[in-house]
Amino acid sequence: MQSSLVSLGLDLASPVSGVYAADWVAAPSGGEIVSIDPSTGQRLGAVLTASAADYERVMVAAAEAHEAWRRVPAPVRGDLVRLIGNALRAKKKDLATLITLETGKILPEAEGEVQEMIDIADFAVGLSRQLYGRAMHSERVAHRMLEQWHPLGVVGVLSAFNFPAAVWSWNALLAAVCGDSVVWKPSEEAPLTAVAVTRIVNEVVRAAGHPPIFALVAGGRDVGGWLAADRRVPLVSATGSTAMGRAVGETVARRLGRSLLELGGNNAIIVLRDADPELVMRAVLFGAVGTAGQRCTTTRRLFVERGMAKELTQRLVQAYERVPIGNPLDAGTLMGPLIHARAVDTMMAALATARAQGAEILTGGTRVDRAGYFVTPALVRAPLGLPIAREETFAPILYVFEVEGLAEAVAHQNDVPQGLSSAIFTRDLRAAERFLSATGSDCGIANVNLGTSGAEIGGAFGGEKDTGGGRESGSDSWKAYMRRQTTTINFGDELPLAQGIRFG
Ligand code: UN1
DSSP states (O other), X not given: OHHHHHHTTOOTTSOXXXXXXXXXXXSOOSEEEEEEETTTTEEEEEEEEOOHHHHHHHHHHHHHHHHXXXXXXXXXXXXXXXXXXXXXXXXXXXXXXXXXXXXXXOHHHHHHHXXXXXXXXXXXXXXXXXXXXXXXXXXXXXXXXXXXXXXXXXXXXXXXXXXXXXXXXXXXXXXXXXXXXXXEEOOTTOHHHHHHHHHHHHHHHHHHTOOOOEEEEOOXXXXXXXXXXXXXXXXXXXXXXXXXXXXXXXXXXXXXXXXXXXXXXXXXXXXXXXXXXHHHHHHHHHHHHGGGGOSTTOEEEEEEETTTHHHHHHHHHHHHHTOOBSOTTSTTOOBOOXXXXXXXXXXXXHHHHHHXXXXXXXXXXXXXXXXXXXXXXXXXXXXXXXXXXXXXXSSSEEEEEEESSHHHHHHHHHSSSEESEEEEEOSOHHHXXXXXXXXXXXXXXXXXXXXXXXXXXXXXXXXXXXXXXXXXXXXXXXXXXXXXXXXXXXXXXXOOOGGGOOOO
């Protein structure tokens, strides 16, 4: 553990600065966030946070960096991101270890998170030569039309504890090739990971002699509020709870800024009678128990067609009782702790509510008697329409519902406020296509014969309704980080007006 922290430049004996404004601010004066190892409940280290004056320094530096960076050709910007990807490859193991220590996610998943950073870096490098605009035919003689994409400015990134590094990269590495600078307000639960990432990338930026486009501004809710309200920040990308996103979105909208919101999910898997049970078991376990139920894509609801429900539920109970829970650094552990004591309390409260509303806890849902914030994953047999199952409880609770068939399953799946991820298991082509059709799943992600979580970076990631509507990562998500300009050029000797208007 110590060697990885040393390699990341983290000496945790005393608090480290959590503010980077063209360089590390030596003694930011906003206070201190203590980082806790959720596997032990013990202090891991501490990070000094930004005061209003420190925030101002960050913003001035970020605006200056953008001013210079937007002049750098996009493929050259891509080359910096290529070097960052390589630095992340070199530090993959150490950064993953820190993520495991700070968030409690098991090491293979933490390594997967760093891999997602590397993958988006590679994606962004290619993208830097593909920031395509279109050319259109003008209705006027001797005119042509085109659109081009320009850097947007300073992008604010608010990230959550469960993907404390990758969420930054999906935003920041795209923003970087788009010519923006980035101000990152990390989760209060994972500030050391943010410091480590900021160190890794800024070493690369500095060695390459580029402007310091990656700023860090650690702090609490107030810092998020400053970013949301700041007119110098044309885009705020926020990942976290729906309540947080609603507050940020409202503040940004008031100043007519843009927000990219990636909020709560309440993801469901539909299992039809003809599904391959082995695939279902593996997908449900990874989806519901992986990351201790703390992904926004976690499988929270299972709709099983009558005729398959009994057997599947029995197998799930057995599998749930065999999930190795323990130290997330140990090989063989599949489930680490929840992030903090409050998360455990919230889980217990949700289960009590579920019981009161008529659900039956089939297994799990207990506190584990050891240091840290460990629980057993809960499998709950639920009547259709169970009110608590409409809420996202950020914990490993899986509600299992029995349904008559596809139509009933889809109706219930969609009948929640959130709309992030969804999946169906079936061998019936027509059922799968109906699930994917306009009258099927209403989610941003809809999968066939694989689970709800663990998306690749190549697709646009995000969801509808209370999930916030934003899309980040792959496909054409980059457009959110640029401003679009439509241009008409007249290369003739006349000035014809559009729509055939004659004026004077
Ligand atoms: C999140 O939980 O905030 O699809 C993001 C997944 C990951 C991303 C999760 N690629 O599960």
